Amino acid sequence: MLRGAVYFDAVPLVLALLLLFLTACSGQFPQSVFEPRSDFSTELAGLFTNIFWWAVGVFVIVETLLLIAIARYRARPGAAEPKPVHGHTALEIGWTLAPALILVFIAVPTMRTIFATAGQAPEGALRVEVIGHQWWWEYRYPTLNISAYNELHLPVATPIQVEMTSADVIHSFWVPRLGGKRDLIQGRTNRIAFRADSTGEYWGQCAEFCGASHANMRLRVFVQSDSAFQRWVDQERAAPATPAKGSPAEAGLQVFRRSACIGCHTIAGVAQGKIGPDLSHVGGRATIAGALFPNTSETLHRWIMNAPSLKPGALMPPQNLSPQDLDAVVAYLQSLK
Amino acid sequence: MKSWLTTTDHKRIGLLYFWTAFGFFMIGGLEALIIRAQLVRPDGGLGVSAETFNQLFTMHGTTMVFLALMPLSAAFFNYIIPLQIGARDVAFPRLNAFSYWVFLLGGLFLNASFVAGPLFGADRLSVAPDAGWFGYANLTSRQFSPGPNVDFWLLGLQILGIASLAAGFNFVVTILNMRAPGMRMLRLPPFTWMTLITQFLVITAFPVITVALVLLMFDRFFGTHFFLPAGGGDPILWQHLFWMFGHPEVYILILPAMGIISEVLPTFSKKPLFGYTVVVYSGVVIAFLGWSVWSHHMFSTGLGPIADSVFAGTTMLIAIPTGVKIFNWIGTLWGGQIRFTTSLLFAVGFIAMFIIGGLSGVTHASAPSDLQQTDTYYVVAHIHYVLFGGTILGLFSGIYYWWPKMTGRFLSERMGKVHFWLTLIGMNLAFFPMHFSGLLGMPRRIYTYSADLGVARFNQLSTIGAFLIGIATLVFFWNLLRTRRRPSNAPANPWGGATLEWAISSPPPVYNFTVIPTVTSRLPLWQTERHAPMAPLPDRPPAPIHVPGGSWWPMITAFGLPIIAIGALAHLIPIVLAGAAVVIVGIYRWAYEPFEM
Numbered sequence: 001m002l003r004g005a006v007y008f009d010a011v012p013l014v015l016a017l018l019l020l021f022l023t024a025c026s027g028q029f030p031q032s033v034f035e036p037r038s039d040f041s042t043e044l045a046g047l048f049t050n051i052f053w054w055a056v057g058v059f060v061i062v063e064t065l066l067l068i069a070i071a072r073y074r075a076r077p078g079a080a081e082p083k084p085v086h087g088h089t090a091l092e093i094g095w096t097l098a099p100a101l102i103l104v105f106i107a108v109p110t111m112r113t114i115f116a117t118a119g120q121a122p123e124g125a126l127r128v129e130v131i132g133h134q135w136w137w138e139y140r141y142p143t144l145n146i147s148a149y150n151e152l153h154l155p156v157a158t159p160i161q162v163e164m165t166s167a168d169v170i171h172s173f174w175v176p177r178l179g180g181k182r183d184l185i186q187g188r189t190n191r192i193a194f195r196a197d198s199t200g201e202y203w204g205q206c207a208e209f210c211g212a213s214h215a216n217m218r219l220r221v222f223v224q225s226d227s228a229f230q231r232w233v234d235q236e237r238a239a240p241a242t243p244a245k246g247s248p249a250e251a252g253l254q255v256f257r258r259s260a261c262i263g264c265h266t267i268a269g270v271a272q273g274k275i276g277p278d279l280s281h282v283g284g285r286a287t288i289a290g291a292l293f294p295n296t297s298e299t300l301h302r303w304i305m306n307a308p309s310l311k312p313g314a315l316m317p318p319q320n321l322s323p324q325d326l327d328a329v330v331a332y333l334q335s336l337k
Numbered sequence: 338m339k340s341w342l343t344t345t346d347h348k349r350i351g352l353l354y355f356w357t358a359f360g361f362f363m364i365g366g367l368e369a370l371i372i373r374a375q376l377v378r379p380d381g382g383l384g385v386s387a388e389t390f391n392q393l394f395t396m397h398g399t400t401m402v403f404l405a406l407m408p409l410s411a412a413f414f415n416y417i418i419p420l421q422i423g424a425r426d427v428a429f430p431r432l433n434a435f436s437y438w439v440f441l442l443g444g445l446f447l448n449a450s451f452v453a454g455p456l457f458g459a460d461r462l463s464v465a466p467d468a469g470w471f472g473y474a475n476l477t478s479r480q481f482s483p484g485p486n487v488d489f490w491l492l493g494l495q496i497l498g499i500a501s502l503a504a505g506f507n508f509v510v511t512i513l514n515m516r517a518p519g520m521r522m523l524r525l526p527p528f529t530w531m532t533l534i535t536q537f538l539v540i541t542a543f544p545v546i547t548v549a550l551v552l553l554m555f556d557r558f559f560g561t562h563f564f565l566p567a568g569g570g571d572p573i574l575w576q577h578l579f580w581m582f583g584h585p586e587v588y589i590l591i592l593p594a595m596g597i598i599s600e601v602l603p604t605f606s607k608k609p610l611f612g613y614t615v616v617v618y619s620g621v622v623i624a625f626l627g628w629s630v631w632s633h634h635m636f637s638t639g640l641g642p643i644a645d646s647v648f649a650g651t652t653m654l655i656a657i658p659t660g661v662k663i664f665n666w667i668g669t670l671w672g673g674q675i676r677f678t679t680s681l682l683f684a685v686g687f688i689a690m691f692i693i694g695g696l697s698g699v700t701h702a703s704a705p706s707d708l709q710q711t712d713t714y715y716v717v718a719h720i721h722y723v724l725f726g727g728t729i730l731g732l733f734s735g736i737y738y739w740w741p742k743m744t745g746r747f748l749s750e751r752m753g754k755v756h757f758w759l760t761l762i763g764m765n766l767a768f769f770p771m772h773f774s775g776l777l778g779m780p781r782r783i784y785t786y787s788a789d790l791g792v793a794r795f796n797q798l799s800t801i802g803a804f805l806i807g808i809a810t811l812v813f814f815w816n817l818l819r820t821r822r823r824p825s826n827a828p829a830n831p832w833g834g835a836t837l838e839w840a841i842s843s844p845p846p847v848y849n850f851t852v853i854p855t856v857t858s859r860l861p862l863w864q865t866e867r868h869a870p871m872a873p874l875p876d877r878p879p880a881p882i883h884v885p886g887g888s889w890w891p892m893i894t895a896f897g898l899p900i901i902a903i904g905a906l907a908h909l910i911p912i913v914l915a916g917a918a919v920v921i922v923g924i925y926r927w928a929y930e931p932f933e934m
Binding site for chain 1: 391475482495571609613638642646647656661668672674692693697704707780782784785793865866886
């Protein structure tokens with residue numbers, strides 16, 4: 001009697017359990033929404049959990065009714081014709097009001113969270129401007145007078161006011177463990193506000209399709225203790241390192257000066273290009289190319305030789321440098337802590 | 338051959354719609370399989386390039402929405418609606434043929450972009466639309482999309498919009514004016530009701546996207562700045578216009594399938610549809626509310642807390658009439674004598690899967706919660722539970738139900754059950770893990786993802802599921818093809834259905850009804866408490882029935898539209914004018930075509 005019938009929902013249910021199990025015993029999920037580490041993301045996770053359990057309740061009730069119906073009322077030979085029931089007013093009223101009531105329990109916390117997460121940080125918050133580019137991130141700290149690229153550094157337990165816009169198409173700034181995503185739109189300023197609870201490295205990436213390398217527009221957020229953050233700020237404020245006479249890095253500086261690099265990149269005191277990210281402190285970053293690769297000598301070599309092959313659509317053309325020149329430039333960039 | 342090219346018979350046009358849309362469904366499915374194959378491995382996958390991948394997902398979405406699901410529904414509108422309301426044809430048979438040819442040519446125009454590269458001095462697979470199926474400004478501007486890709490998309494959608502609008506007006510007029518005597522509005526079969534509501538949505542929603550596409554065309558071809566912030570325009574305006582169309586479009590896709598299962602469940606439960614009037618009115622309510630929720634697609638754009646609250650609220654309200662429908666379907670099964678035909682399995686599958694899509698929809702309706710879900714694989718899971726678990730399972734249910742009526746031949750029930758179970762398991766394996774991929778941080782529309790995200794395992798399951806769906810669809814295709822060699826032995830009413838299409842032979846004669854029936858009940862072929870079944874219609878028409886001949890002009894007029902589009906694409910004004918001339922001459926000759934041929 002139940003054959004056939006129970007399989008209907010057995011399929012998604014078994015899958016759900018299997019997947020929960022897989023998730024539980026798997027490794028790290030650096031972009032998971034389930035491990036919130038800020039007031040903003042904690043609010044969202046709580047709201048989702050609330051709705052999730054209502055949904056599970058509704059799912060179980062409705063699918064059980066469906067299963068009972070198809071298990072119990074399978075046609076049997078010789079059975080009497082079913083009663084031609086056309087409807088039932090009380091039932092109709094009941095199953096209109098029941099979902100309406102459940103929705104009240106979802107709508108009220110939803111509205112509360114909408115206003116609680118409307119993006120206004122309290123007075124005295126650290127202001128950070130996020131500017132999206134195809135396909136990298138620019139961050140400005142107007143009160144600290146510094147900028148950062150792809151890797152955002154923030155002090156822990158400090159209210160942050162993020163103001164976002166785009167230099168070209170629409171992007172979306174998303175660091176799941178610190179908060180919900182918000183779009184970067186040319187000509188507009190969008191805001192989110194949050195306060196990270198714990199130090200650490202948080203992953204994010206662009207969430208709005210923005211062209212060829214949308215998949216490669218990634219970012220990192222380093223939430224640091226006040227003292228570590230202050231050290232980073234001081235480092236960024238300092239003039240870029242000047243390589244020692246005769247060092248490989250010094251040769252690299254000369255190559256950088258006479259190559260196409262200066263057309264697009266800034267290094268304070270060396271070049272003033274504005275198309276690509278500022279490289280004044282590139283050696284101090286953990287990643288390159290929009291948080292796509294770790295910042296190593298090997299990845300820098302590959303990136304400078306042929307950026308578009310690693311990041312489709314990237315504006316930086318392949319550089320035709322001799323192996324010696326390439327080594328020298330890489331040494332120079334790595335020296336720019 | 339000629340008779341098919343010139344046909345104005347709604348039944349033949351219905352079959353043309355079916356086979357054409359099924360062909361596009363297979364193409365859209367193939368695109369999905371390449372997408373899934375690429376994502377089976379992190380960090381570069383199987384080597385599909387970013388540019389190709391972006392074309393594949395754009396064309397997958399565009400194809401499935403505009404070239405597969407809408408026209409598969411249209412196949413049933415065409416074939417079944419005139420039969421269900423007791424009419425000889427639709428109100429405007431030649432306009433109906435025109436709709437079909439415009440749809441076919443628009444679909445071919447869009448897909449030609451895959452191979453048209455060399456004409457633009459580019460490779461194959463380089464000029465297909467690549468900005469996503471909702472083509473957000475300002476990525477679609479000439480500055481950021483210089484190639485013909487977006488031109489193919491906007492011109493193709495304009496052509497398809499004409500087909501949808503013409504069909505929309507045709508079916509509204511047909512359903513309102515061509516009903517048999519006694520077929521009052523609240524005696525219309527539920528499928529006809531949902532079709533009527535759908536067509537009202539078509540004729541109100543498509544003008545919005547038409548306007549949006551015209552503005553985009555002006556931006557790209559004539560240097561205006563409607564959507565370009567650098568020139569004082571606003572890319573968010575595009576999102577408002579697109580989703581004002583796009584959300585009613587979701588109901589354009591789902592309401593026909595809801596109508597289909599509202600026919601299938603009563604027939605195979607031997608019980609009338611539970612709460613008929615409530616099901617009808619909840620469809621109307623869904624359509625009205627469907628107009629008030631569009632900005633829930635835009636919660637991440639920063640609309641502000643007031644707008645977010647309003648759109649979250651209206652979106653949640655839609656859950657109420659949708660829930661009411663689901664309860665009424667279960668009420669229909671309850672106490673029945675259920676026959677587990679393939680058609681019924683798909684209808685029950687629709688209910689079971691649509692619930693999942695509906696519930697994940699509630700998590701999207703909550704604006705703050707949606708900020709962690711929108712533009713991730715979670716929303717991909719949601720749309721596929723609604724449009725695959727809902728619409729496609731519903732359409733399959735309809736195909737197994739009406740195929741004997743449309744061809745006189747039965748589909749194999751044994752293969753049908755294989756098709757059903759493979760599809761059900763495949764879709765859950767493909768789409769359920771996407772909830773996890775998304776919540777673990779995988780955005781949609783990415784051709785590669787980092788192995789460190791920890792989502793590779795979920796992607797592998799999704800890929801396996803997608804290929805299972807592919808196998809299931811091949812089983813179904815074989816099932817369809819083999820019916821051509823099966824005997825034409827379907828009786829008039831093989832399933833014991835209650836509605837008028839079952840009162841005439843399978844397939845019906847060209848004139849449909851020997852005598853236009855007089856309807857006295859909502860279930861004309863069933864014995865109810867107050868009504869005896871309708872008397873059988875005479876086998877032969879008592880008086881000669883005039884059947885209009887075919888016409889070439891709908892097809893010729895339709896050909897003018899892609900010619901205009903090709904001219905626009907190539908920036909050649911003479912070709913645009915030549916296409917316009919074809920349309921004008923076509924309409925003129927069509928208007929003055931004599932009735933008898």
